[in-house]
Amino acid sequence: xxxxxxxxxxxxxxxxxxxxxxxxxxxxxxxxxxxxxxxxxxxxxxxxxxxxxxxxxxxxxxxxxxxxxxxxxxxxxxxxxxxxxxxxxxxxxxxxxxxxxxxxxxxxxxxxxxxxxxxxxxxxxxxxxxxxxxxxxxxxxxxxxxxxxxxxxxxxxxxxxxxxxxxxxxxxxxxxxxxxxxxxxxxxxxxxxxxxxxxxxxxxxxxxxxxxxxxxxxxxxxxxxxxxxxxxxxxxxxxxxxxxxxxxxxxxxxxxxxxxxxxxxxxxxxxxxxxxxxxxxxxxxxxxxxxxxxxxxxxxxxxxxxxxxxxxxxxxxxxxxxxxxxxxxxxxxxxxxxxxxxxxxxxxxxxxxxxxxxxxxxxxxxxxxxxxxxxxxxxxxxxxxxxxxxxxxxxxxxxxxxxxxxxxxxxxxxxxxxxxxxxxxxxxxxxxxxxxxxxxxxxxxxxxxxxxxxxxxxxxxxxxxxxxxxxxxxxxxxxxxxxxxxxxxxxxxxxxxxxxxxxxxxxxxxxxxxxxxxxxxxxxxxxxxxxxxxxxxxxxxxxxxxxxxxxxxxxxxxxxxxxxxxxxxxxxxxxxxxxxxxxxxxxx
Amino acid sequence: xxxxxxxxxxxxxxxxxxxxxxxxxxxxxxxxxxxxxxxxxxxxxxxxxxxxxxxxxxxxxxxxxxxxxxxxxxxxxxxxxxxxxxxxxxxxxxxxxxxxxxxxxxxxxxxxxxxxxxxxxxxxxxxxxxxxxxxxxxxxxxxxxxxxxxxxxxxxxxxxxxxxxxxxxxxxxxxxxxxxxxxxxxxxxxxxxxxxxxxxxxxxxxxxxxxxxxxxxxxxxxxxxxxxxxxxxxxxxxxxxxxxxxxxxxxxxxxxxxxxxxxxxxxxxxxxxxxxxxxxxxxxxxxxxxxxxxxxxxxxxxxxxxxxxxxxxxxxxxxxxxxxxxxxxxxxxxxxxxxxxxxxxxxxxxxxxxxxxxxxxxxxxxxxxxxxxx
Numbered sequence: 001x002x003x004x005x006x007x008x009x010x011x012x013x014x015x016x017x018x019x020x021x022x023x024x025x026x027x028x029x030x031x032x033x034x035x036x037x038x039x040x041x042x043x044x045x046x047x048x049x050x051x052x053x054x055x056x057x058x059x060x061x062x063x064x065x066x067x068x069x070x071x072x073x074x075x076x077x078x079x080x081x082x083x084x085x086x087x088x089x090x091x092x093x094x095x096x097x098x099x100x101x102x103x104x105x106x107x108x109x110x111x112x113x114x115x116x117x118x119x120x121x122x123x124x125x126x127x128x129x130x131x132x133x134x135x136x137x138x139x140x141x142x143x144x145x146x147x148x149x150x151x152x153x154x155x156x157x158x159x160x161x162x163x164x165x166x167x168x169x170x171x172x173x174x175x176x177x178x179x180x181x182x183x184x185x186x187x188x189x190x191x192x193x194x195x196x197x198x199x200x201x202x203x204x205x206x207x208x209x210x211x212x213x214x215x216x217x218x219x220x221x222x223x224x225x226x227x228x229x230x231x232x233x234x235x236x237x238x239x240x241x242x243x244x245x246x247x248x249x250x251x252x253x254x255x256x257x258x259x260x261x262x263x264x265x266x267x268x269x270x271x272x273x274x275x276x277x278x279x280x281x282x283x284x285x286x287x288x289x290x291x292x293x294x295x296x297x298x299x300x301x302x303x304x305x306x307x308x309x310x311x312x313x314x315x316x317x318x319x320x321x322x323x324x325x326x327x328x329x330x331x332x333x334x335x336x337x338x339x340x341x342x343x344x345x346x347x348x349x350x351x352x353x354x355x356x357x358x359x360x361x362x363x364x365x366x367x368x369x370x371x372x373x374x375x376x377x378x379x380x381x382x383x384x385x386x387x388x389x390x391x392x393x394x395x396x397x398x399x400x401x402x403x404x405x406x407x408x409x410x411x412x413x414x415x416x417x418x419x420x421x422x423x424x425x426x427x428x429x430x431x432x433x434x435x436x437x438x439x440x441x442x443x444x445x446x447x448x449x450x451x452x453x454x455x456x457x458x459x460x461x462x463x464x465x466x467x468x469x470x471x472x473x474x475x476x477x478x479x480x481x482x483x484x485x486x487x488x489x490x491x492x493x494x495x496x497x498x499x500x501x502x503x504x505x506x507x508x509x510x511x512x513x514x515x516x517x518x519x520x521x522x523x524x525x526x527x528x529x530x531x532x533x534x535x536x537x538x539x540x541x542x543x544x545x546x547x548x549x550x551x552x553x554x555x556x557x558x559x560x561x562x563x564x565x566x567x568x569x570x571x572x573x574x575x576x577x578x579x580x581x582x583x584x585x586x587x588x
Numbered sequence: 589x590x591x592x593x594x595x596x597x598x599x600x601x602x603x604x605x606x607x608x609x610x611x612x613x614x615x616x617x618x619x620x621x622x623x624x625x626x627x628x629x630x631x632x633x634x635x636x637x638x639x640x641x642x643x644x645x646x647x648x649x650x651x652x653x654x655x656x657x658x659x660x661x662x663x664x665x666x667x668x669x670x671x672x673x674x675x676x677x678x679x680x681x682x683x684x685x686x687x688x689x690x691x692x693x694x695x696x697x698x699x700x701x702x703x704x705x706x707x708x709x710x711x712x713x714x715x716x717x718x719x720x721x722x723x724x725x726x727x728x729x730x731x732x733x734x735x736x737x738x739x740x741x742x743x744x745x746x747x748x749x750x751x752x753x754x755x756x757x758x759x760x761x762x763x764x765x766x767x768x769x770x771x772x773x774x775x776x777x778x779x780x781x782x783x784x785x786x787x788x789x790x791x792x793x794x795x796x797x798x799x800x801x802x803x804x805x806x807x808x809x810x811x812x813x814x815x816x817x818x819x820x821x822x823x824x825x826x827x828x829x830x831x832x833x834x835x836x837x838x839x840x841x842x843x844x845x846x847x848x849x850x851x852x853x854x855x856x857x858x859x860x861x862x863x864x865x866x867x868x869x870x871x872x873x874x875x876x877x878x879x880x881x882x883x884x885x886x887x888x889x890x891x892x893x894x895x896x897x898x899x900x901x902x903x904x905x906x907x908x909x910x911x912x913x914x915x916x917x918x919x920x921x922x923x924x925x926x927x928x929x930x931x932x933x934x935x936x937x938x939x940x941x942x943x944x945x946x947x948x949x950x951x952x953x954x955x956x957x958x959x960x961x962x
Contacts, residue, residue: 016785016788016845019846020849032856036672038670039751044669045716045852045853048667049730051595053730054727055727062655065654083725088724141657204834209724234835236801240809426646429646
């Protein structure tokens with residue numbers, strides 16, 4: 001059996017000696033033909049080379065360049081082990097909330113600084129592409145782009161792609177035909193089956209280093225662990241037959257055998273930290289503040305909802321994707337505030353997407369929205385803030401709602417720091433500093449966080465509820481993260497008999513989402529439906545005209561969520577059972 | 589690579605040297621750069637920079653830290669400048685020859701007499717090189733190699749690059765660099781050989797382990813499939829073998845060791861050089877040269893290993909170089925040590941050798957005809 005042909009073949013080299021750069025000849029030809037830049041420039045030339053030398057992975061270089069990243073010893077240890085011992089191929093299997101994304105970003109940055117990674121691919125579920133892009137940009141200053149078109153494979157050296165998109169048709173061959181220095185796969189438990197398209201797609205990528213991120217490497221049985229390891233280091237756990245014979249209990253495939261030996265082998269490829277007592281996040285306390293809309297607000301909400309439902313179904317089959325999206329936005333805005341919806345109603349009333357009759361309706365709705373000067377939710381928010389001495393982060397999805405709240409709060413004597421996407425970076429910094437200073441309220445439209453540490457506060461108010469639960473989780477994650485030492489309060493304002501009430505029913509009552517650790521929700525939703533987003537499911541239910549089928553559909557979705565949560569809990573137990581022997585407890 | 593704070597003096601110096609003005613305000617450094625520098629940095633003419641990532645958004649300050657865009661540009665700016673320089677060295681002390689000999693281990697002592705035969709100006713060329721050993725990791729080094737073309741000698745310059753005593757000498761005639769570069773690269777290859785070999789061996793060992801595991805895994809898997817289903821799909825087995833080959837190629841890419849060197853800059857230095865005759869107690873002689881700037885002694889050969897690099901020490905049986913390992917008993921000659929291929933001075937082989945000083949008057953110490961002195 002022979003090795004694949006390759007030029008030059010390293011093993012045939014009798015020895016290795018320094019190869020001098022061809023560009024040396026150019027310098028030799030040019031030197032001293034013109035006056036030099038002087039002794040200081042010569043000295044700085046030497047200094048530039050000396051300071052920028054790379055000495056293997058003796059220490060981490062990236063920390064001084066990271067923004068808003070707290071330095072935790074377990075993350076530093078993980079990164080060094082990946083670089084020094086695992087040679088850039090590892091399963092990062094920390095429990096949820098211990099910062100796998102940071103660890104992966106750190107490894108990537110260390111390679112990038114050393115010039116060892118110039119092309120990197122991050123594969124994630126579609127729902128997380130934006131979050132990854134933002135984290136890589138804001139914390140690591142790594143300019144990742146999210147895959148949009150086929151040309152991105154060529155043009156973007158740092159690319160984030162939804163694995164479901166990347167594995168398809170032309171994207172698959174484009175991805176596999178190029179060499180990658182580093183491939184990161186988030187939620188890598190989706191590669192549990194080595195016969196799946198996902199597994200074969202990732203196996204077929206040409207890569208130097210690879211990181212697989214998952215909090216639950218074992219979802220059903222130990223075979224999944226074997227499949228993950230085989231992606232990184234085929235043979236590290238023997239062959240499939242050998243693995244089953246040696247490391248899986250004879251009856252129950254979820255239980256490992258020869259644990260000590262398995263642990264030794266896994267240590268070469270996997271790092272798993274569990275939250276020790278020192279790293280248990282403080283509890284969350286959830287406060288539900290339902291409000292009853294005023295008669296005018298109620299009437300407007302119902303009228304807008306009727307319009308959305310009528311337009312959603314009557315135009316079915318010929319309504320463009322953009323028009324449907326507009327309807328979803330309108331429905332979300334009216335759930336936020338009348339001020340947020342008014343402007344969209346005005347625009348839609350002039351839009352060619354709708355006929356004359358619908359435009360008349362929209363004009364009437366706009367007039368109704370503008371006639372409302374007070375929102376009950378805002379009044380309730382003021383009451384809540386008055387009752388609390390704590391600093392509070394108040395989140396809304398819409399700028400117009402934020403502006404309205406700013407007026408209301410300032411009218412009541414509250415001084416708010418305002419933070420939204422339209423601000424310059426300096427103004428955003430100023431807002432964070434003033435909140436850290438004397439402002440009681442941080443009014444924000446951005447849930448993403450941009451690497452800012454706001455753990456000095458511990459109260460999050462959801463003035464409205466994004467339909468994407470991950471956005472809610474991100475909001476809470478601004479304060480409920482490593483470094484938070486006090487109990488966190490999550491306050492949800494929602495109006496009865498609205499979509500938000502449905503969301504509360506599903507997310508709070510069914511799966512107790514507000515008490516989950518950041519990161520767990522995605523694992524639960526991942527068990528729900530891989531094809532449709534949670535938002536799409538919500539809209540499909542809400543758009544049903546008749547209340548009975550709507551309640552029934554909501555009930556079904558609730559049951560599916562409960563099953564997904566139960567499945568997640570089981571998975572947690574299985575991983576705890578199977579991987580406890582190979583896990584390390586994180587110390588503070 | 590250094591951490592952020594150690595970059596500060598360099599960054600400020602490099603920008604100022606290139607013509608920028610740098611001032612500090614609000615804990616930020618404000619930089620105003622002339623047009624050619626602005627083009628090199630590919631940014632605005634005036635900007636703020638900081639070494640603290642948390643202050644980056646203040647006035648849109650640019651971050652200076654390992655891997656940051658602006659630092660890379662400043663490094664590139666500094667590396668693009670100062671690529672050659674000429675200087676003259678004036679020896680600060682009158683007794684520099686004695687000091688230089690003492691620094692080489694040949695201080696006046698019983699059994700050694702030194703006689704300065706002559707003094708002249710000598711041209712030295714100092715080459716700076718960056719070496720990179722790359723496989724799935726990277727190890728770099730920075731080396732200065734000095735060449736004395738007039739005596740055909742080259743050596744690793746380890747004494748730093750102090751500017752003390754150096755003055756600009758813009759009227760220096762450009763020297764012939766080709767031969768000197770050849771000598772410098774040879775010395776660099778020789779002196780880095782051990783670390784390059786070690787790097788190669790380590791990576792080939794890793795490669796071998798990976799290859800063995802991949803072969804083991806795929807071959808064993810194929811065997812298991814055949815055993816379970818002797819009439820099974822040949823397509824499946826071919827697919828497994830194709831996957832094996834792909835993994836092997838990937839592994840080769842990862843661990844293929846490469847060793848590269850790049851010439852960074854060249855400096856020509858004119859410095860006083862002394863020709864010195866060394867008289868040893870056993871009546872042997874050696875003519876050597878030493879220059880006032882590098883204080884490196886050329887022309888002496890180790891009586892034990894044939895090495896030519898100091899520091900030197902006098903032994904009963906002759907002079908010993910710094911590369912020779914300590915010996916338990918001076919009377920026991922080293923066994924099995926391959927002699928250097930450097931021709932001994934004065935031998936037939938040495939005549940015409942590039943490493944023998946062109947006008948050297950040195951004779952082998954064993955040459956009885958010269959024992960009574962010149």
